[in-house]
Amino acid sequence: MNRFRRTVLLAAALTVALGLAARAEAADPLEGSWWLNVEKSSFKAAPGPKGQIRTYALSNGVEKMTARGVAADKKPTLVKYEARYDGKDYDITGSTGGDKISLRRIDALTTESTQKRDGKPAIVAHRTVSTDGKTLTVVSRGTLPDGQMVDSTLIFERR
Numbered sequence: 001m002n003r004f005r006r007t008v009l010l011a012a013a014l015t016v017a018l019g020l021a022a023r024a025e026a027a028d029p030l031e032g033s034w035w036l037n038v039e040k041s042s043f044k045a046a047p048g049p050k051g052q053i054r055t056y057a058l059s060n061g062v063e064k065m066t067a068r069g070v071a072a073d074k075k076p077t078l079v080k081y082e083a084r085y086d087g088k089d090y091d092i093t094g095s096t097g098g099d100k101i102s103l104r105r106i107d108a109l110t111t112e113s114t115q116k117r118d119g120k121p122a123i124v125a126h127r128t129v130s131t132d133g134k135t136l137t138v139v140s141r142g143t144l145p146d147g148q149m150v151d152s153t154l155i156f157e158r159r
Helices: 003-026
Strands: 032-036 051-059 062-070 076-084 090-093 100-105 110-117 120-129 135-143 149-158
Touching: 051 149, 076 100
Parallel strands: none
Antiparallel strands: 032 051, 032 149, 051 062, 062 076, 076 090, 090 100, 100 110, 110 120, 120 135, 135 149
């Protein structure tokens, strides 16, 4: 193979590699699956879940979240939504907090979600991914439909 052809092939390979690296760096740190560490989490009012796995996926500005778990009463849970970071209300299913959710991005590692019930804010959660991308902390405050207070700090770990 002549020198010119090798140089062109090397340049093309380098361009592809740099493009893939840039794409990987641009991925949202929230994306992926997160396992609840119950021992590191705290629940000051309402009892917390016995376990949970959350999966976040982002595509075309839409965050898709699925959370499967086991509630304090040992019943299975499944919470889902698809929403944009535009402050508008979107449907959320399976949540004891509300039937609508709105999202807001605070910075590259922090987001806020507001669950609404009857059009009024019920639970506000701040989600922060650690700078090393290994821990997700979700701090939630609000009330459940029965009036019970929610005051929790959930610690999730990426595996």
